[in-house]
Amino acid sequence: MVAVHVLNGPNLNLLGTREPGTYGAVTLAGVEERLQRRAEAAGVDLVFRQTNFEGELVTFIQEAGIAGAGVVINAGAYTHTSVALRDAIKGVDALAIEVHISNVHAREEFRHHSYMAPVCVGVICGFGVASYELAFDAIVPLLEKRAAKAA
Known part of the structure; x- marks a missing residue:
């Protein structure tokens, strides 16, 4: 079965209360609920995690990749600083x-660079929490195609 790991970095545990004008009012639990419904409808296993620790996020990525799962990652500020995640x-x-929930390219200059983007199949930003749903909808067919090739 195809699996998607949705990995969230620092401060995303504050979603829904942190800067709602930028990030909206939906909590991370609300994002997880939305994606779980999508995953069930698509017959996809969903793993949903959040951590404020860079090393733990590295471990989550490694576990997902080794298992052959797709990764939807909102690394938060680590996007702009972490070679380790890349x-x-x-x-x-x-x-x-x-x-990214917000359009990072319309924000501060330091948010315009991503260490991860060059090793990702795509980047989705600026659509609020719907960015997660767009990423999920994009990654599932890619995983299915990869699984069909391996079979």
Whole structure:
């Protein structure tokens, strides 16, 4: 069965209360509920995790990649600072999509660079929490295609 790991980095546990003008009012639990319904409808296993620790996020990426699962990752601020996350995605050849709730390109200059984008199959940003759903809908057919080739 196809599996998708949705991995969330620092401060995303505050979603729904942190800067609602930028990130909206939906909580991370609300995002998980929406994706779980989508996963059930698509017959996809969903793993949903959040951590404020970079090393733990690296481990989550490695576990997903080694298992052959797709990765939808909102690394938060680590997107702009972490070579380790980039290396984890590349190291396990993870099929990954980078996600951001806000349009990072319309924000501060330091948010315009991503270490992960070059090793991801795509980047989705600026659609609020729907960015997660768009990424899920994009990664599932890619995983199914990869699984069909392996069969």
